[in-house]
Amino acid sequence: MAELMRGRTVVVVAHRAGVLPHVDRVVEVSPAQRVAVPGWA
Amino acid sequence: MKAVERRLMNEVPLLRRHLQVSTVLALVGGGLVVAQAALLAKVLADGFAGYGADGAAVVVPAAVMGGRALVAWVRGFLAQRAAADAKRALRDRVTAGLRRTNPLRLAGGRHGETATLLTRGLDALDPYIVGHLPTKAAVTVVPLVVLGWMARTDWASALVVLMTLPLLPVFGVLVGMHTAQRTAKQWELLSRLGGHFLDVVAGLPTLRAFGRERHQVGVVREMAEAHRRATVRTLRVAFLSSLVLETVATLSVALVAVPVGLRLLGGEVELEVALTVLFLAPEAYLPLRAAGAAFHDSAEGLGVAEKVFAVLDGEGRAAEGALPVPGGGRVPLSVDRVTVRYPGRAVPALEGVSLSVRTGEHVALVGPSGAGKSTLLALLLGFVEPGEGRVTVGGVDLAQLDAEAWRERVAWVPQRPHLFAGTVAENIRLGRPGASEAEVRAAARAAPAEGFVAELPDGYDTALGESGFGLSAGQRQRIALARAFLLDAPVLLLDEPTAHLDVGSEG
Amino acid sequence: MPPRPHPTLRLLQHLVPHWRRLLPAALAAAGSELAAAALMGTAAWLITRAAEQPPLAEVALAVVVVRALALGRGLLRYADRLLGHDGTLRAVAVFRARVYEALVPLAPSGIPAFRSGDLLTRLVDDVDAVQDLLLRVLLPVAAAGTVAVAATGTAAVLLPGAGLLLGVMLVLAGLLVPVLVLVTSRRDGPEERAARAQLAVSSLDLTRGAADLSAYGALGRAEERVRQAATRIARLERRKARTTTLASAVMLLLQAGATVGVTWLALGAHAGGELAAVHLTVLTVLALASFEALGPLLAAARRFVEVRSAARRLAEMLDAPPPVVEPVVPVALPASGPLGVEITGLRVRHRPGGPAALDGVSLRLPPERRVVLVGESGSGKSTLIATLMRFLPYESGSIRIGGRELRDCAGADVRRAITGVTQDAHVFRGTIRANLLLARPDATETQLREAAGRARLLEWIESLPQGWETYAGGDGAEMSGGQRQRLLLARALLADPLVLVLDEPTEGLDPDSAAAVLADILDATHGRTTLLVTHEREGLAAADEVVTLERVAAGPCGPLLTLPQGEG
Helix, strand or coil, X not given: CHXXXXXXXXXXXXXXXXHCCCCCEEEECCHHHCCCCXXXX | CCHHHHHHHHHCHHHHHHHHHHHHHHHHHHHHHHHHHHHHHHHHHHHHHCCCCCHHHHHXXXXXXXXXXXXXXXXXXXXXXXXXXXXXXXXXXXXXXXXXXXXXXXXXXXXXXXXXXXXXXXXXXXXXXXXXXXXXXXXXXXXXXXXXXXXXXXXXXXXXXXXHCCHHHHHHHHHHHHHHHHHHHHHHHHHHHHHHHHHHHHCHHHHHHCCCHXXXXXXXXXXXXXXXXXXXXXXXXXXXXXXXXXXXXHHHHHHHHHHHHHHHHCCCCCHHHHHHHHHHHHHHHXXXXXXXXXXXXXXXXHHHHHHHHHHHCCCCCCCCCCECCHHHHCCCXXXXXXXXXXXCCCCCCEEEEEEEECCCCEEEEECCCCCCHHHHHHHHHCCCCCCEEEEEECCEEHHHECHHHHHHCEEEXXXXXXXXXXXXXXXXXXXXXCCCHHHHHHHHHHCCCHHHHHHCCCHHHCEECHHHCCCCHHHHHHHHHHHHHHHCCCEEEEECCCCCCCHHHCC | CCCCCCHHHHHHHHHHHHHHXXXXXHHHHHHHHHXXXXXXXXXXXXXXXXXXXXXXXXXHHHHHHHHHHHHHHHHHHHHHHHHHHHHHHHHHHHHHHHHHHHHHHHCCCCCHHHHCHHHHHHHHHHHHHHHHHHHHHHHHHHHHHHHHHHHHXXXXXXXXXXXXXXXXXXXXXXXXXXXXXXHHHHHHHHHHHHHHHHHHHHXXXXXXXXXXXXXXXXXXXXXXXXXXXXXXXXXXXXXXXXHHCHHHHHHHHHHHHHHHHHHHHHHHHHXXXXXXXXXXXXXXXXXXXXXHHHCHHHHHHHHHHHHHHXXXXXXXXXXXCCCCCCCCCCCCCCCCCCCCEEEEEEEEECCCCCCEEEEEEEEEECCCCEEEEECCCCCCHXXXXXXXXXXXXXXXXXXXXXXXXXXXXXXXXXXHHEEEECCCCCCCCCEHHHHHHCCCCCCCHHHHHHHHHHCCCHHXXXXXXXXXXXXXXCCCCXXXXXXXXXXXXXXXXXHCCCEEEEECCCCCCCHHHHHHHHHHHHHHCXXXXXXXXXXXXXXXXXXXXXXXXXXXXXXXXCCCEEECCCCC
């Protein structure tokens, strides 16, 4: 999958960080915080 | 004519033509019926009076009856063709109408219903077009023709028929209303009792697992008996309407025949007149009885037509933009204070959310279900429009871009990818049908999907069944990854890509 | 083995014992058609006789008969319909029970129907097709046949030549025309079915796959496929139009021929003094009216075609051999635990001659231990469970439970000892209580509450307005995914088997619910021999042992690797 992601703009969605391939940045989303949250931008 | 029928005529003009042609043919048929009755009566009366058997005299009624057979054949044949053409026209309209529906709603919603509508659903229009419309045409024309000739022949009998004819629809409606109430209440009970067998058979493995299969044998029998009793109770009432209709029709024939017979005794009428009236009387009622039966059968078809119109009237998408994609898609993406509300839900899926992604950046969105992650991907794909705020691609509002051009630059791997009826290679080529075999293999290698594809019976040419039947969830996901790889797009959106995969097994 | 009779005949054989019930309906049906024909015949007699101007007394009887027949016809038809439905539904009730009994040994692995909701629905529809066979084929044929015989007999008595002609025409109409229908339906069948299947598949792709298609710009192509399929169907239906309507036209032509022929013969006989004038009109009217009774035969022929294919499918299904053969003298299993299971070198095929779903699999399930079997979807885990529950036979290898070989034990005994949540576990239309009591009909309230409590379902049940009597809906439609899985778990716990098996108990749940349910399962099964099968690899820390089942593409499973506790 790393090869698939190479050189592209990628947005990955997962329910847990542990199952992800390598990414540059992890953004946490939670239901209570659907409102603009620092760390989202 | 009900509103849905009128609309059907408008939307499918050939149906209106079909009704007109049916009316003309019914007119011709009615004329032939009258001719048959009059000619047979004459032949028999002549024979009775001793004028001998003239071969020619018999040939003419034979020709008329043959003509009736021909007209019946043409009527039926044209009706079947009208049905075939009308269904095809409606199927095309529904397919075009689907394009306007939000694809996510279509895919996630009761998709089975729309697909059924296109196939078995529209077939329910057959009884309406082939049965109801021609009999409706006949009802307006044939009784008039028959009555007309009867009046010319013997106005007293014609009067009896004229007075009893309206009784059929009147009684039909009255009894129909009464029975409809009673049967509606029974409907739920009947469908529950009737559905018991399917429930038990579907759960038979579970029953065996808990050793309860023997016990259910008796229950199946009991439930079927209960179903029978409830059904017969309902039918006792439901069949009353046809009892009334048929009795009125046959009684009327007796009401015509007996007085005419008595008048014959007194020498007031000729045999030929009496026989003509006897042959004609049942023909006056026949179209009404046929129309009654056809009317019941057509109800389902009209229900389907309403569903079709619901699809055609469905919400359209907002006007789409036409700008080209800036920088070929190799640009930053940004979600700017976006709020998304799904219709019918009180709480918005996303509220005032902002996110920006630099060109070439790999960002992960992590969080529990219901947090709006998939909605964000839908936004970026253009499947969902923000209620407030905007999504920009390289600084340009996504809503102003040509949607198809944008999707060419985005590869999406959904959480539950759909595999189509087609070969493995065709599925991988979804985004680029013109890709070469080597490119397909390279994509499969990168997914990686090459391994299990090689083990399939026909390799890349293996036909996948409905929804990718035959492949495991993990294998389906790999094919979806290969699809995305083949598209070679600058933007990649992945939704739970490792849900079914062994994380440690490959790179 | 002698060739089995035609499937439709076999269907009929099941129904023949019920002929007594159907006789009243057949009599009423025949009676109503006879009444209709007799009404016209008597009216014709009345009129012609009256033309000879006899005294009133001569026609008085005929007047009464005409009025009575007019009333009676409608009543007889009503009776015919009611009795017909009643008798038919009785036969259906018995037939359903028979089919159910035949299906028992075939569930879930003996026939493909149990793997597909569509096939199952079609199976049930096919069983109900027996209704059509009786109500819309046999009864109308019986009524038409009675009228044909009566009309021919009457005509023959009046004028033998006319009777012969009428008889021949009626036979032609009654046999030739339905055969025409049968032949044309069969010829158009396969092509049309293929076109409809194509339409079904492409519409499903267009709807279910709308998002994927849209994202990859393939909507246009998919729409085109649907349009092509629709065009193909329209073309076939148009071609068919010529022949389907031909049958009714032929019927009308035969009626014309019979009427005109009979009339001509009668005229000749009357002119020759052999036939009374009264009988002249009666013969003509008989010819006309007898063909009216044959009208329903066309629809009957069409229904027969459908019933025939239903009967064929049913026969195929019921002829399937049960996958597992019960031992002649079963060995008893221990009645109480703790029990362990030893699997060695197991080879299982789904059908004889097919590929091996499991090959050389060994696993040890120690007593009172929870073993989790992990592997990708499709790696054979469910096959293992089905084999353990004696739903599938094993070709070679050994499964020993409590020291007994599994294939020496009776299936029912095995499932008393080994059961739980299977992959196709079903929630029945009924209350929550009824669904739970399935596992143990004599459970006390305490036992029910305990099982629900351990599955963490108790609070939810008690929060519902109708509590335990809440309707669970079709396969748990009224419950959320997580609640449904917990209900299945509670049921399995209530059954309290010596060996508990749980096949994908978190199937279809979102990751958080799955983790919660998994944790509750491992909690609830403490100290009980349990085999848990799942594709999840997280949250298994509480298990006693985690074993991976490797599957190499479409090849057989190799031997298992055992990972020490803590990994996976």
